[in-house]
Amino acid sequence: MRTIGTTARGIRTPIVKEGDDIVNIVVDSVITAAESENIEFRDRDVVGITESLVARAQGNYVNIDDIGKDVADKFPNEIGLIFPILSRNRFSILLKGIAKSNRKIHLLLSYPSDEVGNHLMDVDKMDDLGINPFTDTLSEKEYREKFGEKVVHPFTGIDYIDLYREAANNNIEIHFSNDPRTILKFTKDVLIANIHDRKRLKKLLKKEGANIVYSLDDILAESINGSGYNPEYGLLGSNLSSETKVKLFPRNSQYYVDEIQKKLKEKTNKNIEVMIYGDGAFKDPVGKIWELADPVVSPAYTKGLEGTPNELKLKYIVDTELGEISKDEVMNAMKNKITEKESDLTANNASLGTTPRQITDLLGSLCDLISGSGDKGTPVVFIQGYFDNLASE
Secondary structure (H helix, E strand, C coil), X not given: CCCCCCEEEEECCCCCCCCCCHHHHHHHHHHHHHHHCCCCCCCCCEEEEEHHHHHHHHCCEEEHHHHHHHHHHHCCCCEEEECCCCXXXXXXXXXXHHHCCCCCEEEEECCCECCCCCECCCHHHHHHCCCCCCCCCEEHHHHHHHHCCCCXXXXXXXCHHHHHHHHXXXXXXXXXXXXXXXXXXCCCCEEECCCCCXXXXXXXXXXXXXXXXXXXXXXXXXXXXXXXCCCCCCCCCCEEEECCEEECCCCCHHHXXXXXXXXXXXXXXXXXXXXXXXXXXXXXXXXXXXXXXXCCCCCEECHHHCCCCCCCCHHHHHHHCCCCCCHHHHHHXXXXXXXXXXXXXXXXXXXXXXXXXXXXXXXXXXXHHHHCCCCCCCCEXXXXXXXXXXXXX
């Protein structure tokens, strides 16, 4: 009987730079790691590659002047910029680029937090002050009067209002509201910085009389003066690379996962699944921050990773159906249940409490936790046993 279930290992790779052969680097790194640890490859192993590794090899970068030109071309007058996340790494650099358009910016921030959970204010104090986040709009002056001249993020120590005002060279007015239509009081031309609700906001604002409406995935969707670009996500999923440069989400990602799978098959004779992953989808219980600041967890994956898990809830089966069976018989009975389970357990009580999420979202979260975001040096993750269950021998 197999005594170990799912394992996930961070794989060290060489430092990847623009122009490197990312396909062979990933394949060679995984095989070298397997040989050094005496790991035996199996069908349905999974290799995850962090999106930044692919984008870096592609040279998929833009500078803030490129952003400014694209924004200026799309917006002839003042810009209403709505619902960005609060981030030094993700958005302050984009705001520098948007400000390079030399257009005045009306910035609308959601409160008490942005869409991924970074807080602008203490919720209890907001309640004590009688502020209704569903109806009330605050100016920057009112925000400062109520919450103080310095409101710092508990993790970063940053006052994001100061940071964003500086990034925009003070050519900015900042407002606080959770109604996107509030921006239309200041300008009819809107750039939506919201990640996951952008399509709905675009339709809503157009319906309410907005004139020009774009979202961040429309900016740098095409190359500007030979820059990088992403036709599907534009600036969404981008990260700061330097004080003047942004790394975009990788493009043509499907090519890379298919090629890596093909080469792994040639070298191992196993059908190994491959995915590119960005942020995982999990929430920090202390800071209340959702990790998912990328537009998707996985921009590309091989076909074997499609769908959702189809699992029985062991605890439920044991408590409801196997309670009277002896300890010696429970294991065999449970294995038989798993072996004979239906191909689709949706709405079946036996699956209550299992996680009905996309396999790529679950695996992407696992990969993100394993690889980390700092100096671990393991931008590739090798997973075994994910598709096993108690009946697997």
